[in-house]
Amino acid sequence: MNFYRILLHAYPASFRAEYGEEMCAIFAQRRREASAVMVPLLWIATVLEIFGNALAVHLDVLRQDLRYAARSFRRAPGFTVTAITVAALGIGATTAAFTMVDHVLLRPFGFADPDRIVKLYEDHSFSAGQGGREWDAAPAQYRDWKNLSRSFDKMGAYRGLSMNLVDAGEPRRVDGASVTADIFPILGVKPAMGRYFTEDDDRDTASGTVVLSDSLWQDAFGGDRAILGRKLILDDGAYTVIGVMPKNFYFPTRDAQMWTAMRFSAGYYEDRTDTFIDGIARLKRGVSLDQARAEMRTIAAQLSQQYPKELAHVGATVIRLQDDIGNQPKMMLFVLLGAALCVLLVACTNLANLLLARAMTRRRELAVRAAMGAGSERLVRQMLTESLVLSIAGGTLGVFLAVAALPMLTKVSPVYLPMAEVPQVDLRVLLFAVGITVATGVGFGVLPALRVTRSRDSAGLRETSRAGGGRRERVRSTLVIAEVALSVVLLVSCGLMIRALWKIQAVDPGFRSENVLTLRTSLPMPKYEKNATREQFYQKVLAQAQRLPGVSGAGYTSFLPIVLGGGVWPVEAEGHPEPLSSRQSASARFVTPGYLAAMGTPLRAGRDVSESDTLASPRVAVVSESFVRRYWPGENPIGRHFNFGAYDLMVVGIVGDVRVRGLERIAEPQVYMPYRQPQMSAYYAPKDLVARGTDVANLAPALRRIIHEADPAQPVVSVRLLSDIVDSNTAPRRVQVDVLGAFAAIAFLLAAIGIHGVLAFAVSNRTQEIGVRMALGARGGDILSMILRDGVMLALAGIAVGVVLAYGAGRTLEALLDGVAPSDTATFASAIALCLLMTVAGSLIPAVRAVRIDPVSAIRTE
Amino acid sequence: MKARPITVDLPDPASLLPLPAATFHILMAVADDDRHGYAIIQDVAARTNGELRLSAGTLYRSIQRMLEQGLLIETRDRPSPDQDDERRRYYRITPYGAAVARAEARRLTQLVKLARESGFASAPLKGRV
Numbered sequence: 001m002n003f004y005r006i007l008l009h010a011y012p013a014s015f016r017a018e019y020g021e022e023m024c025a026i027f028a029q030r031r032r033e034a035s036a037v038m039v040p041l042l043w044i045a046t047v048l049e050i051f052g053n054a055l056a057v058h059l060d061v062l063r064q065d066l067r068y069a070a071r072s073f074r075r076a077p078g079f080t081v082t083a084i085t086v087a088a089l090g091i092g093a094t095t096a097a098f099t100m101v102d103h104v105l106l107r108p109f110g111f112a113d114p115d116r117i118v119k120l121y122e123d124h125s126f127s128a129g130q131g132g133r134e135w136d137a138a139p140a141q142y143r144d145w146k147n148l149s150r151s152f153d154k155m156g157a158y159r160g161l162s163m164n165l166v167d168a169g170e171p172r173r174v175d176g177a178s179v180t181a182d183i184f185p186i187l188g189v190k191p192a193m194g195r196y197f198t199e200d201d202d203r204d205t206a207s208g209t210v211v212l213s214d215s216l217w218q219d220a221f222g223g224d225r226a227i228l229g230r231k232l233i234l235d236d237g238a239y240t241v242i243g244v245m246p247k248n249f250y251f252p253t254r255d256a257q258m259w260t261a262m263r264f265s266a267g268y269y270e271d272r273t274d275t276f277i278d279g280i281a282r283l284k285r286g287v288s289l290d291q292a293r294a295e296m297r298t299i300a301a302q303l304s305q306q307y308p309k310e311l312a313h314v315g316a317t318v319i320r321l322q323d324d325i326g327n328q329p330k331m332m333l334f335v336l337l338g339a340a341l342c343v344l345l346v347a348c349t350n351l352a353n354l355l356l357a358r359a360m361t362r363r364r365e366l367a368v369r370a371a372m373g374a375g376s377e378r379l380v381r382q383m384l385t386e387s388l389v390l391s392i393a394g395g396t397l398g399v400f401l402a403v404a405a406l407p408m409l410t411k412v413s414p415v416y417l418p419m420a421e422v423p424q425v426d427l428r429v430l431l432f433a434v435g436i437t438v439a440t441g442v443g444f445g446v447l448p449a450l451r452v453t454r455s456r457d458s459a460g461l462r463e464t465s466r467a468g469g470g471r472r473e474r475v476r477s478t479l480v481i482a483e484v485a486l487s488v489v490l491l492v493s494c495g496l497m498i499r500a501l502w503k504i505q506a507v508d509p510g511f512r513s514e515n516v517l518t519l520r521t522s523l524p525m526p527k528y529e530k531n532a533t534r535e536q537f538y539q540k541v542l543a544q545a546q547r548l549p550g551v552s553g554a555g556y557t558s559f560l561p562i563v564l565g566g567g568v569w570p571v572e573a574e575g576h577p578e579p580l581s582s583r584q585s586a587s588a589r590f591v592t593p594g595y596l597a598a599m600g601t602p603l604r605a606g607r608d609v610s611e612s613d614t615l616a617s618p619r620v621a622v623v624s625e626s627f628v629r630r631y632w633p634g635e636n637p638i639g640r641h642f643n644f645g646a647y648d649l650m651v652v653g654i655v656g657d658v659r660v661r662g663l664e665r666i667a668e669p670q671v672y673m674p675y676r677q678p679q680m681s682a683y684y685a686p687k688d689l690v691a692r693g694t695d696v697a698n699l700a701p702a703l704r705r706i707i708h709e710a711d712p713a714q715p716v717v718s719v720r721l722l723s724d725i726v727d728s729n730t731a732p733r734r735v736q737v738d739v740l741g742a743f744a745a746i747a748f749l750l751a752a753i754g755i756h757g758v759l760a761f762a763v764s765n766r767t768q769e770i771g772v773r774m775a776l777g778a779r780g781g782d783i784l785s786m787i788l789r790d791g792v793m794l795a796l797a798g799i800a801v802g803v804v805l806a807y808g809a810g811r812t813l814e815a816l817l818d819g820v821a822p823s824d825t826a827t828f829a830s831a832i833a834l835c836l837l838m839t840v841a842g843s844l845i846p847a848v849r850a851v852r853i854d855p856v857s858a859i860r861t862e
Numbered sequence: 863m864k865a866r867p868i869t870v871d872l873p874d875p876a877s878l879l880p881l882p883a884a885t886f887h888i889l890m891a892v893a894d895d896d897r898h899g900y901a902i903i904q905d906v907a908a909r910t911n912g913e914l915r916l917s918a919g920t921l922y923r924s925i926q927r928m929l930e931q932g933l934l935i936e937t938r939d940r941p942s943p944d945q946d947d948e949r950r951r952y953y954r955i956t957p958y959g960a961a962v963a964r965a966e967a968r969r970l971t972q973l974v975k976l977a978r979e980s981g982f983a984s985a986p987l988k989g990r991v
Contacts (some may be wrong), residue, residue, distance in 0.1 A: 012918075015926065022899050022951065029900060046917070053919030060927060752983040 001028060007047065010054035012061055013377040018826035061378075065385035072386065076358070080390070082753075083354055087394020087440060088201050089746050090347025092401030094555040095433045097340035099402060101333045102432075103423030105733040109322065110248060112188025113282075118292065119324050120145060120155070120279030123300070123315030132315060136275040139268040141303065145279065145316065148299045151292035156182030157262060158252055164524050164715045165220065165258075173522065173717035174216060174234075176258035177251070183259075186282045188509070194228045195245030201242075201261035208239035209261055214247040220230060233317075234260070235524035252278065271569060272310040273580065276683075280321070293318045312581035331816050332736050336409070339743045344436065346486045346747040350754050351444035352477045353388060357761050359448045380449040387445025390440070395437030399430070409739065447475070476758050477794055482837075483751040484798020485805060488831055490744035492806035495827035496763040496813060497737050499820045504730055509561065510658030512600030516722035517696040518560055521707055521714055522687045531615070531678060535684060537710055538592055538675065543688070544706045546594075550694040555595025556675065556686035558588075560722075562729050565661035566772060567684070568668050573631035573642040586627060586669045587660050588645065590684055596622070596655055596672065598692045599722075605637045606653030613674035620674065629670035644671055645679070662729045664818055690722065697721065748838060751798075755842035759791055763846045770850055771858025780851040787850050791843030799835050803828065872932050872958050873902060875965040884916060884924045889955060891961040896937050898950040914985065933959035935964070 004027050008016050011199050027046065034042050073080040111117055121134035122141060137145070137157070146155045158179040165174045181197040190196070191211060199211045211230060212221075221227050231238050239260060250256065262277075283292055302314035358364070358419060366379060410422050423429075521541075528534045538556050545554040559567055570583035578584075593610050595604065604625060613620050621644065628637045637651045649671070660667035677684050700719050707716055763770070770783055810822025881889075891897060891905040903916050916924075928934045937954045955963075977983040 015922070016924070018924040019899075023922060026900050026903065026921075049917040049919050053917070053923050057923050057926070060923070064930070293989075339865040 005045070006069060007050045010050055011057055012381070014061075014257055015057050019131050047063070057280075065382050066389065069386040069389050072362075073389075079354065079358055083351055084391045084394045084397060084828065086347050086350050086354070086750060086753075087391050087437075088401055089750075090320060090344040091391070091395045091398030091433065091437055091440060092405070093340040093343045093743055093746065094337075094399075094436055094795060095399055095429065096402035096405045096409055097333075097337045097769070098432050099406060099423050099425060099429050101337050102429065104325065104333055105330060107428075111321075112248075112791045113379045114322055114690050115320065116153075116283040116285075117186060117321040118152075118279055118283060118289065119319050119321055120296070121317050121319065122275055123317040124313075125315065126278075133320070136278055137279050138275045139264055139274050139277055140270075141275075141278050141311075141314075141316070141604060142277055143264075143269060144303055145296065145299060148302070149281075149292075149295055151284060151287045151295045151626050152281040153284050154182045154186050155279065156180040156186050157279050158254060159262065159277045160184055161259075161260070162522065163258075164522065164713075165717075166233045166713055171713055171715035172220070173259050173715045175253075176213075176256045176261045177261070180260040180262045183251075183280065186280055189245070189249055189251075190522075191243035192246040193225070194241070196243055197259075197261045202263060204263050204265050206261065206263070208234070208237050209242045210234065210239040210240060211243040211245060211259045213245050213249065213257040217244045234258075252300045256566035272307055281318075287549065289318060289320060309580050312579065314581065319827075328816065329548075329732070331813075332732060335493070335736070335813060335816065336739060339493065339740050342486050342490050343743045343746050344440065344707065346483050346750045348440055348444045349479045349483045349486075350388070351390070351440070353476055353483075353754055353757055355444060355448040358478075359383070360761070364782065383449035384442065384445045387448075388441035388768075389460060391437050391441030391444070395433055395440070398437075399425070399433050402433070414668050418848060421738070440839065443750060476761070479796050480751070480754045480758050481798040481801065483747075483754045484795055485802035487744065487751040487838075488799055488802025488808045488835055490740070490808050491831040491834060492746045492827055493809050494737065495831055496506045496622040496743040496810050496817055496820055497740055499734070499824055499827055500817045501733050501737050502729060503820060504663050504733065504818055506660065507663045509663060510601055510656050510727055513721075513723040513726045515694065515696050516598065516600075516692045517692050517699045517703070518688060518690045518718070518720055518725065518737040519700070519703060520688050521716055522717040522834055523682075523685060523714070525682045527590065528682075528685070531676070534678075535676060539709045541706055542592060544595070544709075545689070545691055545703060548691075548693070548699065548702050550696075551699070552692050552694075553594055553598035554689065554691040555598045556592045557688050557690070558590045558684045558686055559661045560688045561658050561667075561687070561689070562662050562725055563718075565665075565667065568765055569645040569671075571627075571631075571642055571644055571669075571671075574640050577632055584630070586623075586671045587667060588646070588684065589672050590672065590675045590678055590686055592675045595690065598690050599658075600692070601658060602656045604654040604656060608650070608653055609672060609674035611676065614676040617677075619647050619649050619677050620652045622655055622672040623650040624655055624657045624670040625650055626657045627671065628654055630669055644673075647673075649673065663726070670803075732847075740858050748834070751835075752838045752842040755791055755794060755839055758794070758842050759787060759846035760849070762790065763787060763850045765849075767858045770853050771855040774853065774855040775859065783850050783853075787847035788840065788843050791839045791847075795835055795839035799832055801833070802835075806831070875958070875962040878931065878962050879966055879969050881966045882924070883914075884920050885928060885933070886963065886966055887914060887916070888921070888924055888928065889959055889966075892934065892953055892955045893960075893963070896952045896954045898952050900950075902953070928959070932956060933962055939969070 001022065005020075008020050010025065011020075030042060031039065120137065120142075122137050123133060124135045125133045133583075139157075142155075142157050149155065156179065158177045160175070160177050162173055162175040165172050179197070181199050181202050184190070184196040192214065194211070196211060197209065200206055212227070217223060217227060227241050227244065228240050232241060233239075245259075268684065283289070296316040296318055300311075300314065304311045304314060369381060370376070405424070407422055417850070449785060523534055523537060528537065542554050545551060567587055567589070568585040569582060569588045571586050572578050572580075572583055576700075591609060593599065593608055596608055606622070609622055610621065621642075623637070631637075632640060637654065639650060639652075641648055641650050643649075655670075655672070658667070658670055659665070660670060678685065689703070693699060704716050707714055754817075773783065806828070807823060810817075810824075814822055887906045888902055890909065891902045897905060899918070899921055903918075903921060907915050925934065929936065933956060934953045935956055937952045946981070974983060978985060
């Protein structure tokens with residue numbers, strides 16, 4: 001019989017209380033009637049029956065509660081709309097932030113068995129602080145790693161490239177990568193059509209082959225299925241299309257649109273310091289990342305001994321592809337998520353407060369229901385159903401908000417990741433949204449529900465509208481304090497990020513970015529293999545460009561600063577002998593005369609490169625001030641020599657430093673070499689044109705025409721303003737600040753609503769008291785300051801807590817603050833001032849209402 | 863007394879149709895006499911020659927819903943104390959409950975008539991209606 005009583009707990013408590021005894025009696029009767037053989041069958045039937053019926057009763061209750069909730073929401077539309085909006089803001093912000101974090105950090109890239117895919121780098125920790133510790137590999141190292149290692153199923157290499165595609169209509173520049181045959185099997189992807197590369201395609205003598213991305217195939221060839229076997233002209237070479245990759249295949253970066261076979265000619269293996277390929281491998285089953293790392297360290301040590309001249313300090317390192325994301329984007333995403341959770345907390349607090357206030361006004365109604373026999377379990381359940389209905393409505397709206405906000409948020413994620421730009425909102429994200437919706441509903445519903453039932457007695461019936469004693473005020477006040485504290489945290493975090501952004505935007509990049517138009521013309525080889533052909537092109541284009549009306553200067557460089565941060569060579573300066581293996585590096589650029597002037601990079605001493613610096617004259621270079629500071633501090637560097645890459649160069653000029661690696665980092669010193677004293681590799685051939693002038697925004701058509709006249713087959717790409725390039729450098733930060741700002745504004749608004757709500761409620765509860773005070777001679781000013789004081793006290797308490805929390809938040813953010821102190825006084829002062837302002841604004845309406853109270857009618861109401 | 867909605871605007875009886883079998887049986891069991899839960903089970907069993915034995919769960923779940931719908935009320939008029947058990951609650955059909963039961967009976971009659979016309983059921987014997 002006791003077991004039967006336990007089973008009855010499957011029913012709602014109210015049902016059990018009502019019918020439990022009789023059900024027990026009936027079951028006892030049944031048992032007496034049943035024969036010994038039938039008893040086990042009776043038990044089985046009873047258990048099944050109880051669970052079926054209990055579920056049905058629960059559903060009945062739910063249906064009833066929902067009907068009741070719908071009715072009460074219809075009666076208070078203002079409350080309902082507010083509650084749903086608040087929930088939607090909290091849930092929407094959190095869902096959007098989670099979607100981004102999930103997309104970039106949690107979800108594996110779309111490759112098979114992604115945990116086993118690793119990147120291989122040369123470890124240059126010895127020169128840390130100069131371009132980071134993980135370096136691309138030299139082909140010779142890659143070859144040796146591949147031959148010596150046992151930890152990997154397969155190892156492959158790739159290198160980003162971009163080529164001119166002339167075949168399909170207008171010439172276009174296509175980004176992609178040259179890859180070894182192992183790459184696609186390592187990633188575990190198969191072409192949607194055709195085949196991928198084989199070892200034969202990698203041979204130096206093989207004819208060119210290319211695999212296209214789905215988007216390039218659609219855009220340039222209209223999805224023509226006869227594309228396989230077709231010959232394309234890429235950079236003057238003929239390539240046969242052998243395959244098309246599936247949609248949503250991104251590698252190595254989001255914008256890669258074609259892949260060619262990587263060919264190693266014998267010369268590639270000669271220079272062990274020329275690092276330019278990326279290693280990637282698939283771990284053998286059962287081999288851990290640490291084991292692979294240990295093996296690679298051993299191999300690197302072996303190579304260091306074998307080639308001490310070049311590799312004495314060079315190690316090797318293994319990183320999971322999934323983890324190969326910069327720290328800053330990771331931090332930014334977590335900050336985003338943290339801020340969103342703050343908004344959610346504020347939203348929940350606000351909703352709890354709203355529901356509490358509502359519960360207070362419904363005390364009589366609830367007391368009546370209780371008096372008529374509704375158990376406290378039924379009332380709690382009813383309240384929870386109501387809050388869940390609100391949160392589900394809010395959650396649904398919130399998911400729509402999140403989807404709408406996502407395209408804006410995507411700017412926070414770096415372009416160099418192998419993934420789609422805009423994340424998909426799929427089942428996983430929706431499950432998350434459902435999870436936080438339910439948590440929200442329970443979170444803000446449970447407190448008011450418990451409060452209502454704890455004081456459940458007939459007091460509610462007797463009480464008048466003066467309900468809401470001191471204790472309940474305190475709970476609501478605590479909630480408001482929490483809201484204010486959280487808004488202070490968000491305001492301060494946002495403020496600190498704004499300060500950091502300002503600081504970075506104020507950094508002098510080393511050039512004047514306004515009024516400069518840039519574009520890229522990458523000259524294809526072997527068409528432009530001869531120096532003379534290349535020089536002719538540059539001279540023709542630049543001469544005509546400089547003649548354009550309004551143009552004050554134009555020039556070509558290998559790579560624009562910020563666009564490419566790398567491209568560094570080891571330096572050995574006169575008077576500073578250094579073995580090759582431990583040389584520090586400087587960034588190498590080949591420029592035309594006038595490039596530095598067009599950029600606005602100031603010449604400090606000596607001269608610019610000139611047309612007369614040719615292969616017939618000694619090799620010269622213009623170096624930056626930091627280069628001089630590093631090697632010849634306090635000396636006159638003009639005329640001194642240094643070894644750079646494979647060349648002996650003489651310094652002829654000194655220019656200001658440029659932030660080659662973006663505004664947030666001090667780059668290596670810079671070395672500019674004359675374009676007529678070029679390097680063999682086409683990689684460093686000048687390709688970026690800059691033109692300074694008065695009306696540069698409208699310069700593009702004229703420049704295109706000039707380039708078309710010089711070479712009709714030459715595509716022009718990346719036409720941009722230099723100022724846009726600088727701006728794009730801070731774009732993720734700006735988005736971050738915008739998002740944080742939006743979150744802070746929402747929290748701020750909610751806190752204001754919270755303060756207003758508590759005070760308005762207090763005023764209406766104290767109508768009589770205020771009336772008495774006024775009758776006894778209190779003036780309007782006294783009442784006003786009394787109410788305002790209440791508001792300010794709440795705000796001060798919240799600010800006190802918030803300031804402490806905000807300092808903690810600032811400390812966590814420190815890595816993103818670029819030197820702005822987490823305790824920045826101006827930021828804290830503005831946040832506090834804003835909060836006080838908000839308090840006064842939130843208190844004003846209730847305070848004015850209190851002043852307008854007519855003492856006579858207030859006293860008479862009771 | 864049991865809490866139940868104030869029965870000012872009861873819905874049209876037809877809107878509750880078709881009635882769940884248990885509900886209809888319970889209405890028949892209390893048609894002419896107030897009964898407590900166990901008595902209802904026994905009455906239904908007797909009426910159906912033992913074919914339908916309502917479980918306690920089904921009975922009280924139905925009763926709870928029928929109270930809410932206004933088909934039944936719980937009554938205070940108890941039988942003489944020697945026949946009564948303190949724990950027992952008695953249920954009485956309301957006029958609205960009777961109207962709903964009649965509507966259900968009409969619906970079933972109509973259905974059987976249609977079934978006969980399609981040859982699914984035999985015609986009634988002569989002399990009986």
